[in-house]
Amino acid sequence: MASEVKVPTLGESVTEATIGEWLKQPGDKVALDEPIASLETDKVAVEVPSPVSGVMGAHKVSVGDTVEVGAVIAVIENETAAGESTQVEPRERVETEGVQERAAGEELEDPPKDDEHHDHATTLSPSVRRAVLEHGVDPTQIKGTGKDGRLTKEDVLSAAKAKKDSPAPSVSKEAPAPSPAPSAAGGERRSERVKMTRMRQTIARRLKSAQEEAALLTTFNDVDMTAVIEAREAYKDLFAKKHGIKLGFMSFFAKASCLALKDIPAANAYLEGDEIVYHDYVDISVAVSAPNGLVVPVVRDADSKSFARIELDIADFGARAKDGTLTMQDMQGGTFTISNGGVFGSLMSTPIINPPQSAVLGLHRIEDRPVAVNGQVVIKPMMYIALSYDHRIIDGREAVTALKIIKDAIEDPMRMLIDL
Known part of the structure; x- marks a missing residue:
């Protein structure tokens, strides 16, 4: 049956x-x-x-x-x-x-394939399969960290990096150097045609739609990260012991964004037809890298949550994005987006809004740079931040002010405590 x-x-x-x-x-x-x-x-x-x-x-x-x-x-x-x-x-x-x-009597020269390796190879997702081909690694020799031990794209990239960084075997002076392996078909170049996943098609369609429909503009500023870094260093052990999670940068920027959005409500609004929909709450979409593409789960009511609760929510989203267990409910809604390109080494970017939202905050890498303080040149840990916004409902003055509020809150975290 x-x-x-x-x-x-x-x-x-x-x-x-x-x-x-x-x-x-x-x-x-x-x-x-x-x-x-x-x-x-x-x-x-x-x-x-x-x-x-x-x-x-x-x-x-x-x-x-x-x-x-x-x-x-x-x-x-x-x-x-x-x-x-x-x-x-x-x-x-x-x-x-x-x-x-x-x-009868014919012997097999090749041993049978190991079942575990066979199963491992047959469950590669399209993105993992492409990464395996691009980097020339053996998927059966990589330990998967995804759900049920399946390989993720990050597993393949880590294995490729380890392979690249590993020293080449030494060659004895007496022994002749091995002949180089012949290139495939005399140096023949290959290409592969892979159909876009449904998720990637949707991402492409939405981002292109945002470019065509919204009046996109980006304003920039830079932030001295000294105060946040010192706060994390001073309280990281106590914070982790009490809440079971590390104190990261995202919770600071989430709370700083909440201050800015309360003062500049247009940056937390939707444009629907000829009406502007304002929200008295802040649901922050956090861009998270997943094996199949970028996803944006929502930290709901971020304005009323503690630093610890925000960090726990983000960590949970990151783990479930990697395992592929995020749900549709996790993605729905969101009134503002934070995208952290700094984790990949980005110095500066112009992020695209996530429709129907009207603004997105882009974070970038922290690097020591010389800056002038009280007439003296000093080295400070600096970060460029960017706010892309829909100029149809957010004026330039409002966008610049919102980004300045975020900058001031990060450089003086006490503002987030006393709501300034």
């Missing part, structure tokens, strides 16, 4: 998704609620759990196919029935068919 696997409900207003990857192949044993497939929606990747335990049956759709909510995408066979079925062959049987057909 077989059980059908259907596309689950994906969230409000989401009616379809794309098959991102199959996590189980026909013939694999499957436990109850074990993920068997990954679906890509416009915002997040959603895993499809098995409704029963048994053996993976036939896939009804292929990777890249678009499926609607409720559609049957696979079947799970009863373990006993699957052994008798002629439609679904266990992988071990399929792999040995070629062996049985060989002439």
